[in-house]
Amino acid sequence: MNQDFEDIIEQHSEMVTRIIASYERDIEIRKDLMQDVFIAVWRALPSFRGEGELRAFIARIARNRCISHIAKAVKEPQKLELQPDLKSATPNPEQTLQEEQEYARLLAAVQSLPLQIKEVAILALEGLKYQEIALILGISVNAVTLRYKRAKKILKKVLSS
Amino acid sequence: MTDNDMDALSQIWITKKNEVDATELKTKLKTRINRIKLFALMERIFTLCAVIAVIILMANIRELATYILGGTTILALIGGLAYAEKLRNELNTVTTGDAHKLLMDMTNQYRAKIKYLEAGIYGIIPSTILGALLGMFIVGVNDNQRKEVLTNALGDIAGLPLILLGGVIIFILLGVCILLLRRTKEHLVHIETQLSLNTDSLEDE
Numbered sequence: 001m002n003q004d005f006e007d008i009i010e011q012h013s014e015m016v017t018r019i020i021a022s023y024e025r026d027i028e029i030r031k032d033l034m035q036d037v038f039i040a041v042w043r044a045l046p047s048f049r050g051e052g053e054l055r056a057f058i059a060r061i062a063r064n065r066c067i068s069h070i071a072k073a074v075k076e077p078q079k080l081e082l083q084p085d086l087k088s089a090t091p092n093p094e095q096t097l098q099e100e101q102e103y104a105r106l107l108a109a110v111q112s113l114p115l116q117i118k119e120v121a122i123l124a125l126e127g128l129k130y131q132e133i134a135l136i137l138g139i140s141v142n143a144v145t146l147r148y149k150r151a152k153k154i155l156k157k158v159l160s161s
Numbered sequence: 162m163t164d165n166d167m168d169a170l171s172q173i174w175i176t177k178k179n180e181v182d183a184t185e186l187k188t189k190l191k192t193r194i195n196r197i198k199l200f201a202l203m204e205r206i207f208t209l210c211a212v213i214a215v216i217i218l219m220a221n222i223r224e225l226a227t228y229i230l231g232g233t234t235i236l237a238l239i240g241g242l243a244y245a246e247k248l249r250n251e252l253n254t255v256t257t258g259d260a261h262k263l264l265m266d267m268t269n270q271y272r273a274k275i276k277y278l279e280a281g282i283y284g285i286i287p288s289t290i291l292g293a294l295l296g297m298f299i300v301g302v303n304d305n306q307r308k309e310v311l312t313n314a315l316g317d318i319a320g321l322p323l324i325l326l327g328g329v330i331i332f333i334l335l336g337v338c339i340l341l342l343r344r345t346k347e348h349l350v351h352i353e354t355q356l357s358l359n360t361d362s363l364e365d366e
């Protein structure tokens with residue numbers, strides 16, 4: 001593992017953590033998924049031609065891994081589900097309780113979105129542009145705009161209730 | 162909801178930090194990447210040996226080809242056996258602990274590892290048979306004796322005990338590997354049952 005890849009882990013692990021958290025509730029599975037995503041990034045890096053932003057490239061890999069994970073989980077028999085752990089495993093002392101609660105509420109709202117809308121919402125919240133989201137999801141910019149509007153509408157409804 | 166509201170949500174969203182310590186993640190990734198590299202190297206060596214064996218087979222030096230193919234297969238099996246044993250030992254160490262979280266983590270990881278190992282071991286059987294058939298076919302084509310190849314091979318009195326011995330060793334090793342895997346799997350089921358019981362009792366409380 002070279003220094004460049006270690007830098008990539010440092011820079012993008014938080015984004016990957018958030019994307020994974022939107023798809024999977026179990027913290028232990030999330031940790032495994034985190035490793036899987038970065039292994040996939042490591043494998044895919046030689047094919048990255050630098051056409052877009054590296055952040056979008058990694059977000060795309062993370063999203064694809066999460067979708068594969070969901071597809072597998074649906075096929076597997078249901079197991080005993082532990083309480084979803086929405087708190088950070090390594091709490092940051094600077095993070096206030098209020099911030100954590102706000103995040104947990106937002107995460108729950110995002111998790112409740114229909115999959116297609118959720119995908120757009122997650123990437124938009126990560127600050128990616130419409131064009132980048134369209135590229136990651138393989139859909140048109142118009143479709144992104146439409147789904148983004150629906151996401152805002154549902155989020156508003158859920159968060160205000 | 163306006164774009165400003167979404168920006169505010171985005172600010173809340175990015176407050177979420179890492180769930181795994183970056184150093185811990187790097188260490189785990191380093192181990193996995195090294196393992197992937199090692200497997201890739203082994204795969205290349207195995208493929209190279211197979212190619213060399215086929216070339217030698219085509220040149221009709223059957224015994225040497227048999228030694229190379231047999232040797233690499235046995236080495237791969239011993240590797241699989243050692244890995245299965247390592248997994249079982251690690252698992253035994255883990256079950257002596259009582260950390261619920263760690264166990265959940267480990268059972269998930271071991272399930273994945275066992276799946277890969279099983280696929281590898283079960284993959285050896287058809288690939289060995291296919292390789293042998295292909296080898297015989299190539300020899301047959303070269304000799305223009307396609308139908309007589311098997312008879313010749315079995316009729317080779319000097320070679321037969323060696324072939325039989327190799328076959329017996331391979332099947333014993335395969336058997337041990339599969340047995341170890343089954344035991345490890347049973348172990349996992351046992352741990353999971355224990356975990357479910359613990360969780361149930363916690364919920365009851």
